[in-house]
Amino acid sequence: MTEKQENILKSALKLFAQExxxxxxxxxxxxxxxxxxxxxxxxxxxxEGLLEAVLQMSMEAAKMHMADIVMTTDPKELIGKILELxxxxxEEEYEMWQLTYALKWQTDSYDTxxxxxxxxxxxxxxxxxxxxxxxxxxxxxxxxxDGAATSILLHxxxxxxxxxxxxxxxxxx
Amino acid sequence: MTEKQENILKSALKLFAQExxxxxxxxxxxxxxxxxxxxxxxxxxxxEGLLEAVLQMSMEAAKMHMADIVMTTDPKELIGKILELxxxxxEEEYEMWQLTYALKWQTDSYDTxxxxxxxxxxxxxxxxxxxxxxxxxxxxxxxxxDGAATSILLHxxxxxxxxxxxxxxxxxx
DNA sequence: TACATTTGTAAGTGATTACTCACTATTGTG
DNA sequence: CACAATAGTGAGTAATCACTTACAAATGTA
Numbered sequence: 001m002t003e004k005q006e007n008i009l010k011s012a013l014k015l016f017a018q019e020x021x022x023x024x025x026x027x028x029x030x031x032x033x034x035x036x037x038x039x040x041x042x043x044x045x046x047x048e049g050l051l052e053a054v055l056q057m058s059m060e061a062a063k064m065h066m067a068d069i070v071m072t073t074d075p076k077e078l079i080g081k082i083l084e085l086x087x088x089x090x091e092e093e094y095e096m097w098q099l100t101y102a103l104k105w106q107t108d109s110y111d112t113x114x115x116x117x118x119x120x121x122x123x124x125x126x127x128x129x130x131x132x133x134x135x136x137x138x139x140x141x142x143x144x145x146d147g148a149a150t151s152i153l154l155h156x157x158x159x160x161x162x163x164x165x166x167x168x169x170x171x172x173x
Numbered sequence: 174m175t176e177k178q179e180n181i182l183k184s185a186l187k188l189f190a191q192e193x194x195x196x197x198x199x200x201x202x203x204x205x206x207x208x209x210x211x212x213x214x215x216x217x218x219x220x221e222g223l224l225e226a227v228l229q230m231s232m233e234a235a236k237m238h239m240a241d242i243v244m245t246t247d248p249k250e251l252i253g254k255i256l257e258l259x260x261x262x263x264e265e266e267y268e269m270w271q272l273t274y275a276l277k278w279q280t281d282s283y284d285t286x287x288x289x290x291x292x293x294x295x296x297x298x299x300x301x302x303x304x305x306x307x308x309x310x311x312x313x314x315x316x317x318x319d320g321a322a323t324s325i326l327l328h329x330x331x332x333x334x335x336x337x338x339x340x341x342x343x344x345x346x
Numbered sequence: 347t348a349c350a351t352t353t354g355t356a357a358g359t360g361a362t363t364a365c366t367c368a369c370t371a372t373t374g375t376g
Numbered sequence: 377c378a379c380a381a382t383a384g385t386g387a388g389t390a391a392t393c394a395c396t397t398a399c400a401a402a403t404g405t406a
Contacts, residue, residue, distance in 0.1 A: 002383070020279055022195035026364060036385045041365060043383085098278065105275035106193055110327060136335040139324075143336070147320020151312075154283060162309040163316070170343045175353070199394060209355045214395060216353090 005043055007033040013054045017095040020102060021051060055103075058096035070117050075125035080173045082122065082141060086149035087164050098153050115142065178216055180206040186227045190268040193275060194224060228276075231269035243290050248298035253346045255295065255314060259322035260337050271326050288315065 011032035015024040026047055030037040044050040065085075072078040089097060104110055119138050126134035144167070157163060184205035188197040199220055203210040217223040238258070245251040262270060277283055292311050299307035317340070330336065 004384075020193075020195055022193055025362075027362080037364090038366080038386075039384055047364065102275075102278035104323070104327060105271065105278070112328060133335050133339055136332055136339040139330055139332070139336050140339050143320040143324045144317050145320070146323050147316040147318070150277070150319055150323065151316045154277060155285060157312055159309055159312070162306050163312050166306055166309040166313050177354080198392075200392080210394090211356080211396080212354060220394065 004033070004035050004039060008035060008040055008043065008050070009054055009057055012050050013058060013095050013099065016051065016054060017099040017102070021099075021106070026050070055096075055100070058099070061093070062096075066114075066118060070121045072121075075128040076171075076173060078121060078125045079141070079171055080168065082118070082145065083167055083171070083173070084164065086145050086152055087160050089149065089152060094153060097149065101150060101153060118142070177206070177208045177212060181208060181213055181216065181223070182227055182230055185223055186231060186268050186272065189224065189227060190272040190275070194272075194279070199223070228269075228273070231272070234266070235269075239287075239291060243294045245294075248301040249344075249346060251294060251298045252314070252344055253341065255291070255318065256340055256344070256346070257337065259318050259325055260333050262322065262325060267326060270322065274323060274326060291315070 008029065012024075012029045015029055015032060019028075026040050027037050029050070030040055040047075040050060044053050069078065069081050069085075072081060119142060122138035122141055123134045126137040131137050148163075151157065152160070181202065185197075185202045188202055188205060192201075199213050200210050202223070203213055213220075213223060217226050242251065242254050242258075245254060292315060295311035295314055296307045299310040304310050321336075324330065325333070
């Protein structure tokens with residue numbers, strides 16, 4: 001991975017997240033990265049290949065988080081960790097999450113398979129705690145962290161910790 | 174409002190929602206509506222004007238819903254109605270909601286002002302019910318309905334009613 | 347009927363799009 | 377050093393973009 005290649009990925013992430021994938025031209029990416037436009041196609045084949053490379057790079061860190069959470073055995077601890085997830089997104093991760101959330105609505109790119117392990121772990125946790133409908137509770141939490149992440153990414157609320165506390169209270173945490 | 178004008182709006186809504194605003198060309202809209210491309214610019218000035226007209230048309234119904242909810246005086250009834258909101262989106266309203274949710278991520282188009290009356294009503298309701306932190310509770314619910322709507326619009330879950338019940342239980346409804 | 351206004355079309359416009367190609371510069375390896 | 381592979385450039389390409397313009401058809405109104 002050369003320096004110019006990294007610059008392309010960084011610029012692409014920034015522009016795709018800020019302006020949208022479709023509205024960002026490869027020439028804009030090249031200019032922002034300080035390289036010739038042809039280099040993008042040499043390294044990433046086409047615009048879609050560039051997007052995939054950007055997503056792959058961005059998702060490395062996220063996968064580590066997930067793996068850690070899924071390993072948690074204590075059900076209350078697991079639920080707590082998942083609820084905290086959207087409230088602990090770091091500033092430097094904003095762009096990648098903005099991009100992935102925006103792409104959800106691009107019909108062809110949506111893929112739910114990465115959510116499954118987390119949902120399964122959640123369902124097990126609620127089962128252990130004797131909840132009446134563990135599957136529904138898991139879906140519910142998943143819906144919530146989606147909404148919370150959206151809200152935080154678009155207009156970070158001032159009282160995050162109070163909101164998180166109100167939320168945790170609903171699960172006696 | 175002529176028939177061709179209506180066709181343009183319908184086609185634009187459909188295509189903007191399915192393919193995205195930036196990736197949908199005015200010529201595609203014209204073809205889909207069965208009109209000449211020039212007519213779009215005659216009636217709506219430019220592509221952005223077309224988008225605004227589409228959104229305005231789509232939002233008429235939504236505003237009626239909101240108005241009804243904000244008038245509700247009983248706090249528990251109000252909270253219940255708001256929680257039900259995303260679960261009661263009609264099939265024929267999917268496209269407009271998909272479009273508005275997708276546009277959220279287009280930085281320049283995001284506007285939170287329409288959310289304020291609802292948030293205020295929610296805060297009052299939680300105050301009446303003696304919740305410790307009504308503002309945080311209102312934010313929390315707002316985050317949730319956002320996530321629920323997203324989830325339902327992208328991949329409608331099978332057990333909506335069970336999820337809604339699990340949710341209502343958290344507020345003793 | 348007369349005529350102004352609105353609705354609609356077809357064929358353009360220059361700019362920008364994703365992408366290619368012929369070429370040079372740099373680097374790794376025997 | 378030799379020389380192949382890789383990295384990088386700059387000037388192309390045809391297609392498509394949002395939008396305009398000149399003109400015709402339909403409609404409202406006196």
